[in-house]
Amino acid sequence: MDVDGVRTMTVGTIAWGVLAIALLPFLGTLEENGRTWWLWTAVAGFGLGCIGIEYCRRRRNALRMQPGRRRAGD
Template identity: 75%
Template sequence: MDVDGVRTMTVGTILWAVLAIALIPFWGTLREDGTQWWLWTALAGFGLGLLGIEYCRRRRNALEARQAARPSGGGGRRRK
């Protein structure tokens, strides 16, 4: 399971980019039909996906740093 989300965000971002590229040849048709928003939605999905990848990478790195900073002993204080 992809716990940190980096792979999931990367796959989603790639799919948005492929969709945007696939829509570019149909720019004229989209403009005539009033559905240009399809392309803009795909581009927005790609852009937000890039931000999401960076967010997930930073989160993953912070979690790894926190895990590395923990003592590897018996798990902290003992209760009586």
């Protein structure tokens, strides 16, 4: 099974983005209860996911440029 991780990273990043947007209407309540870290965790997950998507895309493209080379462990 050859999985490059792009789809997985994209789905996870979208989930974090949707969660961050869903928490925005509750920002006041989150601040009152000292739970603004929920929003910042979702924002961080989205940002790191964007970096992860780019990393996986570059890795996938690099592997495609070397079709005869196999990864370690295959």
